[in-house]
Amino acid sequence: MKLVLATALVAGLLPPAAAPPSHVEGVLPSGAAYVMDVPRNWNRTALLYSHGYTADGAPNPAQNAPSAAVRTAALDRGYALIGSSYAETGWAVEHALPDQLSTVDEFAKRFGKPRRTIAWGASLGGMITTGLAERHGHRFDGALAMCGVQAGAVASWNSTLDAVFAVRTLLTTSTVPLVDLPDRATALASAAELVPALDAAQATARGRARIALASALHNIPAWTTASSPEPAPDDYDTAQRNQYEQLHNIVHTGLSGRQEAETRAGGNMSWNTGVDYSRLLARSAIRPEVEALYARAGLSLAEDLATLAGAPRISADQGAVAYMTRNLTFTGRPRTPLLTIHTTGDAPVPVQGQRAYADAVRDAGHEKSLRQAFVHRGGHCAFTTGEMMAALAALEERVDTGRWPDTGPNALNAAAARLDPGATHAYRVYRPAPHPRPFDLAR
Structure with missing residues (x-):
C-alpha cells in the first residue's frame, strides 16, 4: 500500500505525458462552424482568430489562423488555435462577437480552460478583435488586431x-x-x-x-x-x-x-x-x-x-x-492589452484608421492599454509570417510581465528575423495622418 501511495504521489509531481495533437471541427448552436487545433506540446495558451470579410453568399469555412504558414509556425510553438466562421457572411459583426466567445467556451469544455487566451484577427477580424478587447476584455489576456478597421x-x-x-x-x-x-x-x-x-x-x-x-x-x-x-x-x-x-x-x-x-x-x-x-x-x-x-x-x-x-x-x-455604432464603433477603452499592426500602403483599409483609434484611446485616457506598430509595405494585410509572430511575441511579453516591451521597429524586425529568417521584414517608425472623418464614442 505504501509503495502504491508513493508511486501515486511521485506521479502527481511529474508533468503529464504529452497529449496527441488534436484537430476538432464542429458547429455552434448559432450555425457557425468552428475549428480547433491543439498541438502535442500545447503551451496552455489559446489563440482565438477572427477572420476578415467574407462576401455575402461566398463559401464561409471556419478559420483559426491568418495563413497556412502562420498556422504551422504557431502550432510549432505550442499554441492552440481556435476560430469560427461566424453564423453569417457579409458585415457579420453582430454575430461574430458572440460566435467567437462561444468558440472559446466550447474549447474550454473540450480541452480545459487555457492558462491564457489571446484574441487576434485580420481586416474585419481585426475590428472584431478590437471589439472583443473593448467589450469582453475580461475574457482575454491580450489582443492583437492586424490590418483592422480601426476607424470603426x-x-x-x-x-x-x-x-x-x-x-x-x-x-x-x-x-x-x-x-x-x-x-x-x-x-x-x-x-x-x-x-x-x-x-x-x-x-x-x-x-x-x-x-x-x-x-x-x-x-x-x-x-x-x-x-x-x-x-x-x-x-x-x-x-x-x-x-x-x-x-x-x-x-x-x-x-x-x-x-x-x-x-x-x-x-x-x-x-x-x-x-x-x-x-x-x-x-x-x-x-x-x-x-x-x-x-x-x-x-x-x-x-x-x-x-x-x-x-x-x-x-x-x-x-x-x-x-x-453598435456593430461596431469604438469607445477607445480596451479592457485588455491591445497591440495593432498595419501596413502603410493599405488601400481598402487606409492606415489613417489607426490614427483615429489612437486618438479615441487618448481621449478616453487608456493610452497605457494600446501599442501600435507599422509595416512599410503596399497591400492590405500584407504581413510576413515573422512580422505577425513577432507582434504576437511582444503582446505575450506584455501579458507575462505587465509591462510593454520595446515595440519599436528595430526590436520587432529583429524578432521577426529570428522567427522567420527567410523573409524581409519592414517595421518602420510611422505616424499616420489624421483620419478625414473620425467617428468614435470617446468624445
Missing part, C-alpha cells in the same frame, strides 16, 4: 461614400443611387455606370487629376500592392495609376458591399451633409499629389471642390447609424 464602422462607411460620391459628381452626369440600395441588382447597376466613367477618365490628364482627388478623400495610398515597387515620393503618375486600380474596388465595395450592410442596418448608415471636402483634402496624406496633377492638367482644383460643395448631399438614416 460609421467612419469607414462614410469614407467609402466620400470617394464614390466624388467619382459620380466629378466624372459623370449620372444620378445613380449611392445609398438606400434595395437589392444587389440596383447596386450592380450603379457600379455599371460608374466604372466605365472611371476608366474613361483615366485616359486624360484632367480625368486622372479628378481620380486622384476622389482617391484622396479615401486616403488611397501611392503604394498599394506588395508585389510592386514603391513609387518615388514625386512619382505621381505611378501613384495615381495605383490609386485608379484600387478605386475600382472601392466603387464595388461602396455599392455591392454597402447594399448588404444596409440590409442589416435597416437603411443608409452614411452621410455627407455638412461635410467640407476642401477641409478633407487638406487633411489627406496625398494632397500634394492632387495639387500637382491638377496643375499639370491645367484644371482648377478650387472649381472642382466647389462642384463637390454644391452637389446634392446624402443624409443618413439614424436607426442605421445606431446599428453601425
Whole structure:
C-alpha cells in the first residue's frame, strides 16, 4: 500500500505525458462552424482568430489562423488555435462577437480552460478583435488586431461614400443611387455606370487629376500592392495609376458591399451633409499629389471642390447609424492589452484608421492599454509570417510581465528575423495622418 501511495504521489509531481495533437471541427448552436487545433506540446495558451470579410453568399469555412504558414509556425510553438466562421457572411459583426466567445467556451469544455487566451484577427477580424478587447476584455489576456478597421464602422462607411460620391459628381452626369440600395441588382447597376466613367477618365490628364482627388478623400495610398515597387515620393503618375486600380474596388465595395450592410442596418448608415471636402483634402496624406496633377492638367482644383460643395448631399438614416455604432464603433477603452499592426500602403483599409483609434484611446485616457506598430509595405494585410509572430511575441511579453516591451521597429524586425529568417521584414517608425472623418464614442 505504501509503495502504491508513493508511486501515486511521485506521479502527481511529474508533468503529464504529452497529449496527441488534436484537430476538432464542429458547429455552434448559432450555425457557425468552428475549428480547433491543439498541438502535442500545447503551451496552455489559446489563440482565438477572427477572420476578415467574407462576401455575402461566398463559401464561409471556419478559420483559426491568418495563413497556412502562420498556422504551422504557431502550432510549432505550442499554441492552440481556435476560430469560427461566424453564423453569417457579409458585415457579420453582430454575430461574430458572440460566435467567437462561444468558440472559446466550447474549447474550454473540450480541452480545459487555457492558462491564457489571446484574441487576434485580420481586416474585419481585426475590428472584431478590437471589439472583443473593448467589450469582453475580461475574457482575454491580450489582443492583437492586424490590418483592422480601426476607424470603426460609421467612419469607414462614410469614407467609402466620400470617394464614390466624388467619382459620380466629378466624372459623370449620372444620378445613380449611392445609398438606400434595395437589392444587389440596383447596386450592380450603379457600379455599371460608374466604372466605365472611371476608366474613361483615366485616359486624360484632367480625368486622372479628378481620380486622384476622389482617391484622396479615401486616403488611397501611392503604394498599394506588395508585389510592386514603391513609387518615388514625386512619382505621381505611378501613384495615381495605383490609386485608379484600387478605386475600382472601392466603387464595388461602396455599392455591392454597402447594399448588404444596409440590409442589416435597416437603411443608409452614411452621410455627407455638412461635410467640407476642401477641409478633407487638406487633411489627406496625398494632397500634394492632387495639387500637382491638377496643375499639370491645367484644371482648377478650387472649381472642382466647389462642384463637390454644391452637389446634392446624402443624409443618413439614424436607426442605421445606431446599428453601425453598435456593430461596431469604438469607445477607445480596451479592457485588455491591445497591440495593432498595419501596413502603410493599405488601400481598402487606409492606415489613417489607426490614427483615429489612437486618438479615441487618448481621449478616453487608456493610452497605457494600446501599442501600435507599422509595416512599410503596399497591400492590405500584407504581413510576413515573422512580422505577425513577432507582434504576437511582444503582446505575450506584455501579458507575462505587465509591462510593454520595446515595440519599436528595430526590436520587432529583429524578432521577426529570428522567427522567420527567410523573409524581409519592414517595421518602420510611422505616424499616420489624421483620419478625414473620425467617428468614435470617446468624445
